[in-house]
Amino acid sequence: MYCRHCGSEVNEKAVVCVKCGVHPLNDSQHCQECGQPTNEKQEICTSCGCRLMRINTTSAGGGADVIYPSNPPKSPGTAAFLSCLITGVGQMYLGQVKKGLAWLLGGIVLSAISAGILSVPIVIASIVDAHKIGQKLANGQPVGQWEFF
Numbered sequence: 001m002y003c004r005h006c007g008s009e010v011n012e013k014a015v016v017c018v019k020c021g022v023h024p025l026n027d028s029q030h031c032q033e034c035g036q037p038t039n040e041k042q043e044i045c046t047s048c049g050c051r052l053m054r055i056n057t058t059s060a061g062g063g064a065d066v067i068y069p070s071n072p073p074k075s076p077g078t079a080a081f082l083s084c085l086i087t088g089v090g091q092m093y094l095g096q097v098k099k100g101l102a103w104l105l106g107g108i109v110l111s112a113i114s115a116g117i118l119s120v121p122i123v124i125a126s127i128v129d130a131h132k133i134g135q136k137l138a139n140g141q142p143v144g145q146w147e148f149f
Helices: 076-085 089-094 097-113 119-138
Strands: none
Touching: 076 089, 076 119, 089 097, 089 119, 097 119
Protein backbone atom coordinates (compact mmCIF):
# COMPACT_ATOMS: atom_id res chain seq x y z
CA MET A 1 0.00 0.00 0.00
CA TYR A 2 1.13 3.55 -0.71
CA CYS A 3 0.39 6.81 1.08
CA ARG A 4 -2.18 8.86 -0.86
CA HIS A 5 -0.46 12.05 0.40
CA CYS A 6 3.25 11.53 -0.31
CA GLY A 7 3.32 8.31 -2.37
CA SER A 8 5.64 6.43 0.01
CA GLU A 9 5.14 2.73 0.62
CA VAL A 10 3.41 2.07 3.96
CA ASN A 11 2.26 -0.98 5.90
CA GLU A 12 -1.43 -1.79 5.29
CA LYS A 13 -2.12 -1.57 9.03
CA ALA A 14 -0.40 1.81 9.44
CA VAL A 15 -2.47 4.54 11.07
CA VAL A 16 -0.13 7.27 9.75
CA CYS A 17 2.61 7.36 7.11
CA VAL A 18 6.02 7.43 8.81
CA LYS A 19 7.39 9.74 6.10
CA CYS A 20 4.76 12.51 6.10
CA GLY A 21 2.71 11.83 9.27
CA VAL A 22 -0.65 11.79 7.43
CA HIS A 23 -3.19 8.93 7.45
CA PRO A 24 -2.33 6.92 4.30
CA LEU A 25 -5.82 7.33 2.80
CA ASN A 26 -6.40 10.96 3.80
CA ASP A 27 -5.49 12.65 0.52
CA SER A 28 -5.81 12.29 -3.23
CA GLN A 29 -2.33 12.93 -4.64
CA HIS A 30 -1.23 9.30 -5.20
CA CYS A 31 -2.79 5.88 -5.83
CA GLN A 32 -2.89 3.66 -2.72
CA GLU A 33 -2.12 0.55 -4.80
CA CYS A 34 0.70 1.63 -7.13
CA GLY A 35 1.84 5.02 -5.75
CA GLN A 36 1.44 6.84 -9.09
CA PRO A 37 0.31 10.49 -9.03
CA THR A 38 -3.45 11.10 -9.27
CA ASN A 39 -5.66 14.16 -9.22
CA GLU A 40 -8.40 15.06 -6.77
CA LYS A 41 -11.31 14.25 -9.09
CA GLN A 42 -10.10 10.79 -10.20
CA GLU A 43 -12.08 7.78 -9.02
CA ILE A 44 -9.98 5.12 -10.76
CA CYS A 45 -6.18 5.05 -11.07
CA THR A 46 -5.20 5.35 -14.73
CA SER A 47 -1.97 3.42 -14.08
CA CYS A 48 -3.24 0.28 -12.33
CA GLY A 49 -7.05 0.54 -12.70
CA CYS A 50 -7.90 0.22 -9.00
CA ARG A 51 -10.62 2.26 -7.28
CA LEU A 52 -9.05 5.17 -5.42
CA MET A 53 -9.98 5.26 -1.74
CA ARG A 54 -10.06 8.38 0.37
CA ILE A 55 -11.18 8.91 3.90
CA ASN A 56 -11.33 12.03 5.99
CA THR A 57 -9.63 11.56 9.35
CA THR A 58 -9.78 15.14 10.59
CA SER A 59 -12.21 14.15 13.36
CA ALA A 60 -10.98 13.77 16.93
CA GLY A 61 -10.91 9.98 16.48
CA GLY A 62 -8.00 10.22 14.04
CA GLY A 63 -9.38 7.45 11.84
CA ALA A 64 -10.68 5.28 14.69
CA ASP A 65 -14.25 5.91 13.54
CA VAL A 66 -13.61 4.39 10.12
CA ILE A 67 -14.68 0.87 9.16
CA TYR A 68 -12.58 -0.74 6.45
CA PRO A 69 -13.84 -3.43 4.07
CA SER A 70 -13.29 -6.99 5.31
CA ASN A 71 -11.81 -9.79 3.25
CA PRO A 72 -13.98 -11.61 2.27
CA PRO A 73 -16.53 -8.78 2.27
CA LYS A 74 -19.65 -9.06 4.37
CA SER A 75 -22.85 -9.51 2.38
CA PRO A 76 -25.13 -6.48 1.91
CA GLY A 77 -28.06 -8.93 1.60
CA THR A 78 -27.25 -10.53 4.95
CA ALA A 79 -27.01 -7.09 6.56
CA ALA A 80 -30.41 -6.11 5.13
CA PHE A 81 -31.97 -9.41 6.24
CA LEU A 82 -30.63 -9.02 9.78
CA SER A 83 -32.04 -5.48 9.97
CA CYS A 84 -35.35 -6.89 8.76
CA LEU A 85 -35.39 -9.34 11.66
CA ILE A 86 -34.27 -6.88 14.36
CA THR A 87 -33.81 -3.17 13.60
CA GLY A 88 -30.14 -2.18 13.75
CA VAL A 89 -28.61 -5.67 13.80
CA GLY A 90 -27.52 -5.35 10.15
CA GLN A 91 -25.51 -2.25 11.05
CA MET A 92 -23.93 -4.12 13.97
CA TYR A 93 -23.04 -7.01 11.62
CA LEU A 94 -21.22 -4.52 9.34
CA GLY A 95 -19.24 -3.04 12.24
CA GLN A 96 -21.37 0.03 12.97
CA VAL A 97 -22.22 -1.17 16.47
CA LYS A 98 -23.03 2.23 18.02
CA LYS A 99 -25.21 3.19 15.09
CA GLY A 100 -26.97 -0.19 15.21
CA LEU A 101 -27.73 0.26 18.89
CA ALA A 102 -29.03 3.77 18.15
CA TRP A 103 -31.33 2.34 15.44
CA LEU A 104 -32.57 -0.33 17.85
CA LEU A 105 -33.18 1.96 20.82
CA GLY A 106 -34.59 4.76 18.66
CA GLY A 107 -36.95 2.31 16.98
CA ILE A 108 -38.18 0.98 20.31
CA VAL A 109 -38.76 4.46 21.75
CA LEU A 110 -40.43 5.92 18.65
CA SER A 111 -42.62 2.84 18.20
CA ALA A 112 -43.73 3.01 21.83
CA ILE A 113 -44.50 6.72 21.59
CA SER A 114 -46.45 6.33 18.34
CA ALA A 115 -48.22 3.10 19.31
CA GLY A 116 -46.30 1.22 16.61
CA ILE A 117 -47.14 3.59 13.75
CA LEU A 118 -43.50 4.63 13.22
CA SER A 119 -42.14 1.08 13.42
CA VAL A 120 -42.65 0.35 9.69
CA PRO A 121 -40.74 3.39 8.33
CA ILE A 122 -37.97 2.86 10.90
CA VAL A 123 -37.54 -0.80 9.93
CA ILE A 124 -37.54 0.06 6.21
CA ALA A 125 -34.97 2.84 6.70
CA SER A 126 -32.78 0.49 8.75
CA ILE A 127 -32.95 -2.20 6.04
CA VAL A 128 -32.08 0.26 3.26
CA ASP A 129 -29.26 1.78 5.31
CA ALA A 130 -27.75 -1.64 6.12
CA HIS A 131 -27.88 -2.69 2.47
CA LYS A 132 -26.34 0.56 1.13
CA ILE A 133 -23.53 0.56 3.72
CA GLY A 134 -22.94 -3.13 2.97
CA GLN A 135 -22.65 -2.31 -0.75
CA LYS A 136 -20.09 0.42 -0.04
CA LEU A 137 -17.98 -1.98 2.01
CA ALA A 138 -18.34 -4.73 -0.62
CA ASN A 139 -17.09 -2.24 -3.25
CA GLY A 140 -13.95 -1.60 -1.19
CA GLN A 141 -14.96 1.77 0.24
CA PRO A 142 -14.30 2.52 3.91
CA VAL A 143 -17.27 3.97 5.79
CA GLY A 144 -17.62 6.03 8.93
CA GLN A 145 -18.99 4.60 12.17
CA TRP A 146 -22.00 6.93 11.88
CA GLU A 147 -22.29 7.10 8.06
CA PHE A 148 -25.83 6.66 6.74
CA PHE A 149 -27.01 5.37 3.36
